[in-house]
Structures are given as C-alpha cells and as structure tokens.
Amino acid sequence: MNERYDPAAIEAKWQERWEREGIFRAGRREGSPRKYILEMFPYPSGDMHMGHVRNYLIGDVLTRLHIARGYDVLHPMGWDALGLPAENAAIKDKRHPAERTAENIRRFKEEMKRLGLSYDWTREIDTSDPQTYKWSQWFFLKFRERGLVYRRKAHVNWCPGCKTAIANEQVKDGLCERSGDVVERRLMPEWAIRITKYSERLLQGLDQLTEWPEEVRKKQRNWIGKSEGATLFFQVKDRPERIEVFTTRADTVFGCTYVVVAPDHPILESIVPPERRDAVEAFALDQARKAARKRHDEELPKEGIDTGAKVIHPFTGEILPVWAANFVVSDYGTGAVMCVPAHDERDFEFAQVYGLPIRVVIQPAEGEPLAEPLSAAFTEDGVLTASGPYTGMRSAEAREAIAGAAKEGGFGGPSVSYRQRDWGISRQRYWGTPIPIVYCERCDPEGEGISVPYEDLPVELPPIDVAKVLTGTGEPPLAKVPEFVNTTCPRCGGPARREVETMDTFVDSSWYFARYLDPHNEELPFRRELADQWLPVDIYIGGPEHSTMHLLYFRFWTMVMQEMGLCAEPEPVRRLINQGIVNGPDGRKMSKRWGNVAGAREICEKYGADAARTFVMFAGPPEKDIDWSNEKVEGCVRFLQRIWKLAHQNHASAALKYEGPFEGRALEIRRAAHRTLKRVGDDYDRLSMNTAVARMMELVNFLLPIEAENDAERAALAEAVRLLAAMIAPVAPHIAEEISEAYGAERSLLDQGWPTPDPALLVEERRRYVIQVNGKLRGEVEVPADAGEAEVREVAERDDKIRPHLEGKTIRKVVFVPNRLMNFVVS
Numbered sequence: 121m122n123e124r125y126d127p128a129a130i131e132a133k134w135q136e137r138w139e140r141e142g143i144f145r146a147g148r149r150e151g152s153p154r155k156y157i158l159e160m161f162p163y164p165s166g167d168m169h170m171g172h173v174r175n176y177l178i179g180d181v182l183t184r185l186h187i188a189r190g191y192d193v194l195h196p197m198g199w200d201a202l203g204l205p206a207e208n209a210a211i212k213d214k215r216h217p218a219e220r221t222a223e224n225i226r227r228f229k230e231e232m233k234r235l236g237l238s239y240d241w242t243r244e245i246d247t248s249d250p251q252t253y254k255w256s257q258w259f260f261l262k263f264r265e266r267g268l269v270y271r272r273k274a275h276v277n278w279c280p281g282c283k284t285a286i287a288n289e290q291v292k293d294g295l296c297e298r299s300g301d302v303v304e305r306r307l308m309p310e311w312a313i314r315i316t317k318y319s320e321r322l323l324q325g326l327d328q329l330t331e332w333p334e335e336v337r338k339k340q341r342n343w344i345g346k347s348e349g350a351t352l353f354f355q356v357k358d359r360p361e362r363i364e365v366f367t368t369r370a371d372t373v374f375g376c377t378y379v380v381v382a383p384d385h386p387i388l389e390s391i392v393p394p395e396r397r398d399a400v401e402a403f404a405l406d407q408a409r410k411a412a413r414k415r416h417d418e419e420l421p422k423e424g425i426d427t428g429a430k431v432i433h434p435f436t437g438e439i440l441p442v443w444a445a446n447f448v449v450s451d452y453g454t455g456a457v458m459c460v461p462a463h464d465e466r467d468f469e470f471a472q473v474y475g476l477p478i479r480v481v482i483q484p485a486e487g488e489p490l491a492e493p494l495s496a497a498f499t500e501d502g503v504l505t506a507s508g509p510y511t512g513m514r515s516a517e518a519r520e521a522i523a524g525a526a527k528e529g530g531f532g533g534p535s536v537s538y539r540q541r542d543w544g545i546s547r548q549r550y551w552g553t554p555i556p557i558v559y560c561e562r563c564d565p566e567g568e569g570i571s572v573p574y575e576d577l578p579v580e581l582p583p584i585d586v587a588k589v590l591t592g593t594g595e596p597p598l599a600k601v602p603e604f605v606n607t608t609c610p611r612c613g614g615p616a617r618r619e620v621e622t623m624d625t626f627v628d629s630s631w632y633f634a635r636y637l638d639p640h641n642e643e644l645p646f647r648r649e650l651a652d653q654w655l656p657v658d659i660y661i662g663g664p665e666h667s668t669m670h671l672l673y674f675r676f677w678t679m680v681m682q683e684m685g686l687c688a689e690p691e692p693v694r695r696l697i698n699q700g701i702v703n704g705p706d707g708r709k710m711s712k713r714w715g716n717v718a719g720a721r722e723i724c725e726k727y728g729a730d731a732a733r734t735f736v737m738f739a740g741p742p743e744k745d746i747d748w749s750n751e752k753v754e755g756c757v758r759f760l761q762r763i764w765k766l767a768h769q770n771h772a773s774a775a776l777k778y779e780g781p782f783e784g785r786a787l788e789i790r791r792a793a794h795r796t797l798k799r800v801g802d803d804y805d806r807l808s809m810n811t812a813v814a815r816m817m818e819l820v821n822f823l824l825p826i827e828a829e830n831d832a833e834r835a836a837l838a839e840a841v842r843l844l845a846a847m848i849a850p851v852a853p854h855i856a857e858e859i860s861e862a863y864g865a866e867r868s869l870l871d872q873g874w875p876t877p878d879p880a881l882l883v884e885e886r887r888r889y890v891i892q893v894n895g896k897l898r899g900e901v902e903v904p905a906d907a908g909e910a911e912v913r914e915v916a917e918r919d920d921k922i923r924p925h926l927e928g929k930t931i932r933k934v935v936f937v938p939n940r941l942m943n944f945v946v947s
C-alpha cells in the first residue's frame with residue numbers, strides 16, 4: 121500500500137473496473153429483492169456544476185448502499201434533450217440543436233463517470249432520439265383513441281410582429297420581448313390533454329403517497345384546487361338562455377343583487393341587447409389587451425360594464441342586472457358568478473364602485489348583529505336572515521338545503537369545481553417531438569386532424585438549414601420545411617399537410633422512467649413483465665421546483681398507463697426526495713449567471729471525486745440547502761487522507777490471523793468500530809448522510825493515535841479499518857475499494873455484502889433523562905450513556921408523550937443537566 125493517498129490514480133482505476141465488471145447492471149442479481157432508484161433526468165446544458173451533482177450523488181449513495189445490502193438495483197440515467205433552451209441557443213449561433221445537444225451529452229456523461237456515479241449505462245435514453253420520441257407519439261395516438269387528447273381553442277399571447285404565439289416569459293410589460301410589438305390575446309387552436317378528467321384521482325391518490333414530502337402533496341392539492349359548492353341557473357329574461365354560476369356560498373343566494381360574467385363569456389354574444397353590443401364588445405377587447413399586458417403576479421383594478429341583459433333570481437324571482445367584469449375568469453367554474461356584496465369582499469368593492477345594492481343575509485352566529493350600512497363585507501359563516509324559508513338556518517345547513525332545492529327544482533344542484541386546467545401541449549417550435557397528425561382537406565374538411573398510422577411512426581424531425589428555419593420569428597419552424605409539411609393522406613392517399621407543431625417536453629418526462637426498463641424495445645414502450653418487476657420507482661430524487669407540473673403530469677400518465685394495462689400500479693413513485701439547493705460561496709444559488717459555480721470537472725481534478733462527494737454529503741442532509749466552500753472540501757480531503765493513513769499504518773496487520781480474546785483496549789477498539797457501524801447504518805436509513813460522515817470522522821480520530829501493542833489490538837484495528845472502508849464506501853467509494861483491496865478483499869465492496877455489527881459489542885450503557893416542559897415533568901427518555909445535549913433533545917422532541925407539549929410552541933431555551941434532566945422553556 122502506498123504511503124501517499126493519490127485520488128486521481130485510484131479513482132480512474134476503480135471507475136474502469138466497475139465498468140468492466142458491469143457492477144451497476146440491473147438484473148445482475150437474479151432472484152434478489154429489487155430497488156429502482158432514479159434521479160430526475162437532466163437537460164444537458166453546457167457544463168455540469170456541483171449544484172447539479174448533488175441530485176445525482178444522493179441517488180448514487182442510495183444505490184451503492186442498496187447494492188451492498190444485496191439488492192438488485194436499477195439506477196439509470198438519460199437526457200431530457202429536447203426543448204426550448206437548445207433551440208434558443210441554436211437561433212443565436214446558427215448551429216443545429218442536435219449537434220450542441222450531442223456535445224453536451226458527451227460532456228455530462230464524462231463528468232458523471234468522473235464522479236464515479238453508479239449508472240447502468242446500457243439503459244441510457246435520449247429524448248431527441250427518434251426511437252425514443254416515437255413512443256411519445258405512440259402515447260399521443262393511444263391517448264387520442266381514449267379521448268384524452270383533443271383539439272381546443274385556447275388563449276395565447278400573440279405577437280403581431282413575429283406572427284406567432286409566445287410564452288408568458290417572453291412578454292415584458294405587455295410587449296414582445298423580441299420585436300417590441302404590443303402583445304394581444306388570441307384564441308388559437310392547439311392540442312390539449314384532458315388531465316382534468318383525472319383531477320379527482322390525482323387528488324385522492326395523494327393520500328396514499330405517504331413517503332412524499334408533505335410540502336409537495338400540499339402544492340399538488342392546491343394546484344388541483346378542488347372546491348365543493350353548487351351550480352345555480354339564472355334564467356335570462358325574455359330569452360331561452362340561462363346563466364350558470366358556480367358558488368361555494370349557496371347560503372348567501374338571497375343576498376345576490378347582480379350577476380357577473382367573464383368579459384369573454386360566449387353567452388354575451390346572444391344575450392346582450394343590440395343597443396349595448398358595441399360598448400360590451402369594446403370593453404371585452406380592452407380587457408383582453410390589458411390581460412395580455414398584465415404581469416403574472418399583478419392584480420388588475422376591478423373594472424366592469426353593465427351589459428343591459430337581465431336575469432331572474434331562481435329563488436326570489438327578482439330581476440337582476442348582468443355585468444361583465446375582469447375579476448371573473450372564463451376558465452374557472454362556469455365563468456359566471458352570482459354576486460353577494462354583503463358577504464364577499466370582491467363583490468363589495470365592486471358594488472361600491474358601481475353603486476349596486478348591498479343586502480345582508482348572514483348574521484354572525486353570536487354577538488351583535490351587523491351594523492348597516494356595512495363598512496366591509498362579512499365573509500364568515502353565520503345564521504341566515506332575510507332568506508325566505510331558510511331564515512334562521514346555519515350557513516352549512518343552508519348550503520345543503522339550497523343546493524338540494526335547486527336540484528329538485530331543476531335549476532342547479534350540488535357541484536364540484538377544480539382549478540386544474542387541461543394541459544396544452546402544442547409548441548410552435550422545432551426542437552421537440554413532432555405531433556403525429558396530418559390534415560387532409562378531402563377527408564377531414566373540419567381540420568380535426570387525422571392520426572398518423574402506428575406503423576408510420578416515428579414522424580421524424582427533418583434535417584434543416586438552421587439559419588433559414590430557426591429564425592425565432594414567424595410561423596412554426598417546421599412550416600418552413602416543405603419536404604416535411606407536404607405528405608400524403610393515410611386515408612385517401614391524396615395530398616395532405618403535416619401538423620407543424622411539436623409537443624411540450626413535459627410529455628417526454630411523463631413516461632421516461634418506464635422506458636429505462638426496456639430502452640431498446642421496438643414493439644412497445646416497455647414490456648409488462650418488466651413493469652411488474654421494477655415499478656413503481658422506489659426512490660425518486662429531484663428539486664422541489666417540480667412539485668406540480670412534472671410530478672402531476674407523470675402521476676397522471678402512470679394512471680393512464682395502468683388503465684391501458686401497461687403496468688399494475690397507478691402511481692409512479694413510492695418515495696420522493698426533494699434535494700436542497702447548493703449555494704455558491706456567496707450564499708446565492710449556484711448558477712452560471714451569478715458566476716459562482718464550482719465546476720464538477722475542476723473540482724474533481726483539484727480535490728478528487730471522493731472528496732467532492734464527501735463534502736456534498738457532509739454539508740447537510742439531502743433536503744437542506746448547503747453552501748459550497750472550497751475550504752470545507754479541503755477539510756474532506758484531509759479526512760480522507762487520515763483514513764488512508766490509518767489504513768496504511770495498520771496495513772501489516774491485515775493478514776494477521778487472530779481470533780481472540782479481546783480485552784482492554786482491543787475490546788474498546790472493536791466496540792467503537794461496531795457501534796459506529798450500527799449508527800452509520802441507521803443514519804443512512806434515515807438519509808442522514810451528514811451525521812454518518814461525522815460519526816466516521818469521530819471513529820478515525822479515535823483510532824488514528826493508537827499504536828497497537830499486541831496481536832489483539834492489531835487484529836482489532838485491522839477489522840476497524842475494514843469496517844470503516846465498508847461504511848464510507850457509499851460516500852467515498854474509490855478510496856474504500858482501494859483500502860478494502862489492500863486489506864485482502866478479492867471482490868468489490870459492493871459484492872461483499874453490508875457488514876453486520878456484532879450485537880455483543882453494541883450493548884451499551886443507557887441513561888434515563890427526565891424531560892420537563894416549563895419546569896413540569898412531561899416524560900422520560902432513554903439514550904446512550906454518552907449522548908450529548910443534541911441527541912437527548914432530538915430523542916425528547918420525537919417522544920410521543922413530550923411532543924404534544926412542544927407542538928405549535930416556540931422553544932425559547934433548553935436547560936441541560938448532563939446525565940439527569942432536560943427542561944424546555946417554551947411560549
């Protein structure tokens with residue numbers, strides 16, 4: 121064994137050996153229990169930095185741990201290669217996105233290998249490969265057959281200068297970022313996926329996802345936004361139409377003094393009296409402009425117009441005015457609202473501005489009745505007044521009664537609304553999956569689109585003259601490629617045009633995890649038997665920014681795949697881990713634009729992959745944000761050097777055959793090693809890699825000064841070194857393998873099995889602590905005799921008897937009396 125620790129040499133050696141031995145191939149351990157561990161696949165951008173790396177490292181540590189523990193692990197990697205950034209870069213420098221993407225992939229992959237990441241590269245997938253996106257097209261057609269893909273008209277931001285729809289992010293203060301033209305809102309046909317058909321299932325399913333962060337589940341619940349209420353019909357006076365409103369406060373219906381519809385509500389076309397048409401239309405147009413110009417987070421001042429139309433109140437028969445106003449959105453509920461100014465803030469404000477009547481119909485259940493005229497809306501539940509037969513009822517009871525009466529009378533009934541919208545997947549872009557549709561005027565005069573036959577898939581992206589086609593202006597790029605556009609109709613064989621839109625890349629990421637099971641299959645996206653073996657994904661790791669879109673889309677996709685019989689489980693992932701952010705040394709999120717990145721390549725060259733890995737794991741538990749620090753990486757280099765030194769100075773004992781007895785210091789060494797092994801294993805199980813590393817550091821500090829004086833001590837130290845190598849292996853695998861080999865191992869640590877601590881050596885003294893909260897005895901906890909304040913506190917805070925006394929309180933101070941007591945001072 122060399123005296124000097126030389127990371128560059130040993131890291132290259134082991135990376136080569138793992139690859140040669142195919143040690144990360146899934147399916148290598150036929151018959152063993154399986155684990156599927158996955159990180160969100162990257163969009164391969166320029167250079168990989170340590171912010172990206174953290175995600176992969178967490179997956180890598182878990183993979184290595186599970187392999188060592190005997191599992192057959194699937195741990196694949198691939199590339200979310202299509203999409204806007206590559207296309208925008210291509211517009212700038214006139215290079216084909218495929219070229220740049222291939223280059224980036226090559227670089228990313230090299231850097232991943234240099235970090236020693238444990239991927240099964242035989243399953244690599246690339247969404248820009250026609251053999252992969254073929255299956256996105258296949259799903260598109262299958263979903264269309266199931267009525268889940270449809271053509272709709274949706275509002276888009278339309279730039280009259282560029283003659284194209286642009287994304288919200290490209291609108292700056294109402295102007296097109298590129299051309300400076302005033303952006304309009306337009307209704308454009310697009311392809312959409314009927315995800316809302318699954319809103320309820322997506323919501324219900326969250327209850328079963330107990331191993332997902334509560335934060336993510338909450339975000340998904342809000343995104344789906346289920347609202348239970350009632351629909352009520354207001355008959356339009358002297359006309360056949362009725363206005364349907366959705367309300368969560370049917371109990372306030374007797375206080376409704378006007379009805380408001382969204383400015384672009386289609387019913388306005390028929391119900392507005394002729395003399396008001398021009399004014400109402402002008403208002404709608406003005407509102408559309410303002411909506412387009414509005415920033416995302418901005419709230420517009422409430423504006424409305426009396427349309428001149430009237431409706432009949434379904435309960436009182438009163439005649440009420442119909443207004444159009446910008447605070448009612450067309451794509452929620454029914455796009456129309458019964459307004460109750462006395463009990464809704466928005467309606468109150470609006471009524472004040474436009475002088476509409478305010479009628480109190482709910483009184484507080486207790487205390488003084490409301491003083492009139494109201495100075496603000498009373499929005500709480502209460503007791504009904506001035507509400508005909510419902511007067512005196514409580515709000516909750518009245519809601520049911522009123523919805524029930526509406527149902528009986530045929531003018532409404534209980535109903536549910538969801539905030540979630542269908543998913544528009546059309547993009548006017550080149551670098552995406554072509555939508556497999558053709559238009560034939562003869563067979564499809566309505567222009568609904570004819571599905572490309574399955575045997576003609578994939579519809580491939582055509583080669584292009586980048587400078588001519590990717591200009592960033594005008595119609596969709598593919599429309600400028602006649603060889604692509606002009607085709608023959610699959611039905612009549614006559615001339616037809618191809619769809620020139622491409623798919624949102626979230627389509628690719630909705631099912632890619634299943635493609636890894638069977639990446640080379642040319643008949644199906646993947647085989648059922650493989651899905652049965654590997655799905656759902658056991659552990660999925662990625663950033664919290666994907667809480668809603670991606671993670672909802674791929675849950676939805678999996679539900680449909682299950683219905684199609686492609687897999688057994690409706691949910692894609694059992695356990696979700698959101699990794700925290702890696703900040704630069706300046707405390708800002710590591711990113712090229714802040715100039716604070718630590719490049720993966722440079723860091724590996726300078727310190728070695730093991731040191732970089734150790735730092736990332738030691739800096740904090742996976743969900744917490746961490747700050748990059750070169751000094752601390754250097755600290756990790758020194759830690760690894762100390763491990764090396766420990767191994768080196770005891771190397772002569774590696775071949776020693778000594779069976780015992782172990783007493784005195786030898787016993788102490790063994791106890792320390794086995795206890796650390798036990799705790800490190802437990803820490804890994806809790807994903808507490810940082811404390812695991814800290815415990816190994818303590819062990820090294822304890823062992824390094826010991827100079828063995830007899831065979832018992834020598835044997836104990838050699839055993840401790842071996843255990844240490846096994847323990848550190850998930851985090852710093854190269855140095856671990858090298859030491860293990862130097863100590864006589866013939867196989868990789870990954871194939872040696874995870875060592876079991878000797879129970880006899882774990883028996884340790886325990887100590888009881890009395891736990892008080894504000895000086896009152898609330899319980900007792902038992903901890904290891906050497907536990908410090910932090911450990912006692914952790915155990916106490918988790919204790920079932922004590923926790924209730926701390927919940928919802930702020931801990932002001934903690935009094936710690938070693939070996940006896942802990943007192944939480946809370947308020």
Ligand code: ANZ
Pocket residue numbers: 347366367368369372447448449450451452453454455456457458459460463464499537
């Ligand atoms: C009458 C009423 C009286 C309402 C009252 C509230 C308080 P959530 O919980 O978000 O579902 N609303 C319905 N559709 C709307 C739309 N398209 N645009 C804007 N507002 C809309 O909220 C439902 C409530 O939001 C509904 O209940 C309706 O106003 C309004 F004292 O109806 B309510």
Ligand code: ZN
Pocket residue numbers: 560561562563564609610611612613614616
């Ligand atoms: Zn045809």
